[in-house]
Amino acid sequence: MLYSGKSPAAKRADFRSALASGELLRFPGAFNPLSARLIERKGFEGVYISGAVLSADLGLPDIGLTTLTEVAGRAKQIARMTDLPAIVDADTGFGEPMNVARTVQELEDAGLAGTHIEDQVNPKRCGHLDGKQVVDEHTALQRIRAAVDARRDPNFLIMARTDIRAVDGLQAAVDRAKALVDAGADAIFPEAMATLEEFAAVRAAVDVPLLANMTEFGKSELFTVQQLADVGMNIVIWPVSLLRLAMGAAMRGLDELTENGTLTGRLGEMQHRSELYDLIDYEAYNHFDTSIFNFTIER
Structure with a gap:
């Protein structure tokens, strides 16, 4: 944490x-x-x-x-x-x-x-x-x-x-x-x-x-x-390298929004919310004080 x-x-x-x-x-x-x-x-x-x-x-x-x-x-x-x-x-x-x-x-x-x-x-x-x-x-x-x-x-x-x-x-x-x-x-x-x-x-x-x-x-x-x-x-x-990869993905995503008005076609390229929550260790914050961090992580 x-x-x-x-x-x-x-x-x-x-x-x-x-x-x-x-x-x-x-x-x-x-x-x-x-x-x-x-x-x-x-x-x-x-x-x-x-x-x-x-x-x-x-x-x-x-x-x-x-x-x-x-x-x-x-x-x-x-x-x-x-x-x-x-x-x-x-x-x-x-x-x-x-x-x-x-x-x-x-x-x-x-x-x-x-x-x-x-x-x-x-x-x-x-x-x-x-x-x-x-x-x-x-x-x-x-x-x-x-x-x-x-x-x-x-x-x-x-x-x-x-x-x-x-x-x-x-x-x-x-x-x-x-x-x-x-x-x-x-x-x-x-x-x-x-x-x-x-x-x-x-x-x-x-x-x-x-x-x-x-x-x-x-x-x-x-x-x-x-x-x-x-x-x-x-x-x-x-x-x-990681900045270049991230900015390249961001450029393609913005182009997709411009062309199609949605990012549905790019969902497979994104870090899933559950993966992000795991990386930032949301669970530990939840256990630290459930009276404040009383959420449930969706899988």
Whole structure:
């Protein structure tokens, strides 16, 4: 009932143990708290919270327009709904190194299991668009050092994302990944790798967990979980997939209303009311106080 009964500290400790197992962890992207609960119900290992999704949820493009307050607040709402660890996209850290430090502590307080900080210039842009720019290595390392110094729970995962592959090539990405690890990054997110061989090259260069981004319509081929496991990836995310599926269904439903004036023909595509009630655990609320929650769930 209500929120997860597992503390953020326990989620972080469990996440670290899972990473140490060497198994590939699957983190679909949640677009709201209820979808995070569904991800858990379907047996995945974690929840990813995408900056692109948080921006789109506000009707904004993914170009650094969201604020720390907006990201931390929404991430808290999502993370507290599930026993799974949740990782959130913190873009460039919302400012200078001191802002990065504050970002980490705000996200710790929000119950996240980890975050990633990227090396794009601010304002950033979507990692799979052309025309990206990255900061110099000194600035990138300052961000990660500030994040590591600021955290209070040593199990809170500080991941460094590098977008330099699309700017200066694979070798530059390998070199920067090494430097970011030396600066204290617990994990590396090499963005927009084009092939499995490129993922493997980063894997060979660093001895920390690696994240693979399987976003649709981007620079990377959509590799399978098994393919990514075979080249040594530790986490795979599908950051915007559930939002895209949901919005695609919503578009088709609105078109159906326009054309036919009813959604009768779409009932088979909908989550049934009983399935929704089961997911949000209506029964537990009913048992909590039958003098208030005195309804009956129809099956």
